[in-house]
Amino acid sequence: MHIKRPRGWEIPEHLATPESVFLDRRALLGAGAGLAASALLGARGAHAAAEPGLYPAPRNEAYALDRAVTAEKYSGDYNNFYEFGMSKSVLPAANALKTKPWTIKIDGLVEKPFEIGFEDLLRKVTLEERLYRHRCVEAWSMAVPWTGFPLSKLVALAKPASGAKYIQMQTFLDPAMAPGQRSFLYPWPYIEGLTMAEAANDLAFVVTGIYGKALPNQFGAPIRLAVPWKYGFKSVKSITKISFVAERPKTFWEGLQSAEYGFWANVNPAVSHPRWSQATERVLGTDQRVPTLIYNGYGEQVAGLYKGLEKERLFV
Ligand code: MTE
Secondary structure, three states, rough: OOOOOOOOOHHHHHHHHHHHHOOOOHHHHOOOOOOHHHHHHHOOOOOOOOOOOOOOOOOOOOOOOOOOOOOOOHHHHOOOOOOOOOOOOOOOHHHHOOOOOEEEEEOOOOOOOEEHHHHHHHHHHOOEEEEEEEOOOOEOOOOEEEEEEEEEHHHHHOOOOOOOOOOEEEEEOOOOOOHHHHHOOOOOEEEEEEHHHHHHHHOOOOEEEEOOOOOEEEHHHOOEOOOOOOHHHOOOOOEEEEEEEEEOOHHHHHHHHHOOOOOEEEEOOOOOOEEEEOOEEEEOOOOOEOOHHHHOOHHHHHHHHHHHOOOOOOOO
């Protein structure tokens, strides 16, 4: 997605993810080295403050995988979080993300706009764990246990008016904290959006945790989206504002290069990116390329959302 280095996603795994920087959390804790472990764990990424007892949340078995879960040592140091730089190893830089206090503003076409603290929001929802595939537009993929709650619950809390046709989600804007936002090459802040029908789909998931704990910063702490049938860039991180709007939002990537990254961005192996094929994907932590599936394998649940929209650029 980096416009100046379009083939950057082809960096060999051994360069992008040096094994030596990882620590095995379980082994350390198991050895009774609790204090030392927590000091060292800083190297694996700061965590949003976790409410005691929230994690791990019960797993919802309805969301099963056809593949192995990607180990955190791979997914947790191969991230896209442009606010903290264009490297896949944004983990150290993302330590600068300050997640406490964290407030989310709900505005636009709603009964009454309001702001809610992240912890207060957590008290209004029930967390569950779901195993989801994740397919980046750059043709790599992972499968992870997210913890969160359905986006439809957040929509219900917001009480949108009938004129609301889209939900727009925005990342924080703080160039002092996030060095990437000092670059004028990008149309900050990061904005993404869904139709109200997409937001109501069971698969659309608000994420607050991963691997049975609160989200480490590099994954988009403390609150992000997961829309697994779409390319990963739709899954906006570190959300601070949710607006209900009548017009289709202009998203961050559309603002940058609409020919390559559109509003719909549904996964489709048959529709190539202008610069590379989407037919297969490299699975993080393996040397394998596997075939990419239409809607990333979630067609049964989501294909119906696009009936009558065939003239749209649904797969870019
Ligand atoms: N959200 C913000 N705010 N900034 C980003 O750079 N990158 C997107 C998406 N959400 C991004 C973002 C892209 S391109 C992908 S593939 C996923 O986050 C990566 O999620 P992960 O790092 O948790 O794997």
